[in-house]
Amino acid sequence: MSWEADIEELRRREALARRMGGADKVKRQYDAGRLTVRERIDRLLDPGSFHEVGALAGRATYDPAGEIADFMPANFVFGRGLVDGRPIVVAGDDFTVRGGASDASIRGKQGAAEQMANEYRLPIVRLIEGTGGGGSVKSIEIEGYTYLPANPAWEWVVANMATVPVVSLALGPVAGLGAARAVSSHYSVMVKGLSQLFVAGPPVVAGAGETVDKEGLGGSAIHTRNGAIDDEVATEDEAIQAARRFLSYMPRSVDELPPRRPVSDDAGRRDASLIDAIPRNRRKIYRMRPILDAVFDRDSFFEIGRRWGRSIITGLARLDGWPVAVMAGEPSHYGGAWTAAASHKITRFVDMAETFHLPVVHLVDCPGFLIGTASEQAATIRHGARALSAIYQATVPWCSVVVRKAFGVAGAAHTNAARCRFRYAWPSGDWGSLPVEGGLEAAYKADLAAADDPVALRSEIEDRLNKVRSPFRSAEHFSVEEIIDPRDTRPLLCEFANLAAPLRRPGPSRFGMRP
Incomplete structure (x- = not known):
């Protein structure tokens, strides 16, 4: 006897699941300007590659004959698929089913997605909208009891931060556990005007005495x-x-190495614009991003976190096809000084590079930690010391190019000085414990106070110091290894990437990365 009837029943139930929350709820999703979860999955993955897991999970109602009358799928869709031919796990919230509320969730599906990514060493992309399976007070009446809070399968979320690349896309209102899932990732994105993120939404916040809309809150x-x-x-x-x-720069997991892409740019290319990229006037600002475009493979720089910790630029790029992690000082924000936010950004970024075996290239322009009362109130030195620790704990190959300033403790953090200093300096390099312009008054305070003409004496002292602050004087004492023509930067960095590639070792890092 054939099982054809059962297969037909299977297909009917799959079709019911693909209705999601029904035509009215799908229309409401479109009216809000948002795609459905299944459309998002189709756009993320290579065509035809999605293999869904748990499509039949949900809540069914049956007629008196025991036949299925209706079906509400769980508001979480997951499975496997390909991105550029490489396998990943994709997990998406379905906002058309009870707005992502817990009374329509099956918590085992979220845990299964995270566990599959971890045990099969597959990157995971979370398409987040709603509470992500978190609680709502309506569930108290439905379930008939309250529960002591627990985050289901959170052990897998934590483990994945140290094991596989995790990407979170916040694609609508995201609250509670959904918000925690969004930030527990290596790379996260929000859509302007379409997505919001908060611990609790405006109605709950209003109950605490604050009236605010979704956009103003998160x-x-x-x-x-x-x-x-x-x-x-x-x-x-x-x-x-x-x-x-983002995934194109990443390995499948910590047990593999970031893949090299086909070489599309000349490793020996010397960009003429670099010779005058840095103004001779030390007080004059310049633009760092064009320098990045000039030294890395063309169109390969992928910036991460542009809008926060803005005195440091972080991102991914390629050198002769090899993926690398990039840090660079941004002189247009606090002169490139490390703030508390920039320090936190560095810590997280270096830890990600260490986790996924990405060599680091650091283009240095750092006058030190940001100073002043606001900086002290922000505990900048503590956050800065954490960043310094991350740099000293990193074992991945590291190359620094000092393009301008490197002063104080933060300037010293341009590399781990205990390791082989694979380091270059441009002739525009300027370094020391304190900048001459800012430290002169403190060092010569007594002399200036006793002078008949303090302004003239200050100018005389500054002239003397400027004669010995040349990077060539440092090179004489081997305080800097090499001073290079800026136009040679790309060929030398490509050499570094090729030297570093065989040194990379797959496997877990010595410590698990945290959000």
């Missing part, structure tokens, strides 16, 4: 500037493309 303008979320984009398609691009 819009992307807030969370991409406080560091909770890495990046902000204009559309869902841009968010999906950002996820795909």
Whole structure:
């Protein structure tokens, strides 16, 4: 006897699941300007590659004959698929089913997605909208009891931070456990004006005495500037493309190495613009990002976290096809000084590079930690010391290029001085314990106070110091290994990437990365 009837029943139930929350709820999703979870999955993955797991999970009602009368699928869709031919796990919230509330969730599906990613060493992309399976007070009446809070399968969320690349796209209102899932990732994105993220939404906040709308409480303008979320984009398609691009630099897991892409740029290319990229006037600002475009493979720099910790630029790029992690000082923000936020950004970024075996290239322009009362109140030195610790704990190959300033404790953090200093300096390099311009008054305070003409004496002292602050004097004492023509930077960095590639070792890092 054939099982054909059972297969037909299977297909009927699968079709019911694909209705999601029904035509009215799907229309409501479209009216809000958002895609459905299944459309998001289709746009993320290579065509035809999605293999869904648990499609039949949900809540069914049956007629008196025992036949299924209706079916409400669980508001979480997951499975496997391909991105650029490489396998991943994709897990998405279905906002059309009870707005992502817990009374429509099956918690085992979220845990299964995270566990599959971990045990099969597959990157995971979370498409988050709603509470992500968190609780709502309505569930008290439905379940008939309250529960002591627990985050289901959170052990897998924690484990994945140290094991596989994790990407979170916040694609609508995201609250509670959903918000925690969004930030517990290596790369996260919000859509401007479309997604919001908060611990609790406006109605709950109103109960605590504060009236605010969703955007004012947790819009992307807030969370991409406080560091909770890495990046902000204009559309869902841009968010999906950002996820795909991020994954292109990553290995499948810590047990593999980041893949080399086909070489598309000349490793020996010397960009003429670099010779005058740094102004001779030390007080004059310049633009760092064009320098990054000049030295890395063309169009390969992928910036992460542009809107927060803005005195440091972080991102991924390629050198002769090899993926690398990039840090660079940004002189247009606090002169490149490390703030508390920048220090936290560095810590998290270096830990990610260490986790996924990405060599680091650091283009250095750092006048030190940001000074002043606001900096002290922000505990900048504690956050800065954590960043310094991350750099000293990193074992991945590391190359520093000092393009301008390197002063004080933060300037010293341009590399781990205990390791082989694979380091270059441009002739524009300027370093020391304190900048001459800021430290002169403190060092010569008594002399200036006793002078008949303090202004003239200050100018005389500054002239003397400027004669010995040349990087060539440092090179004479081997305080800097090499001073190079800036136009040689790309060929030398490509050499570094090729030397570093065989040194990379797969396997877990010595410590698990945290959000």
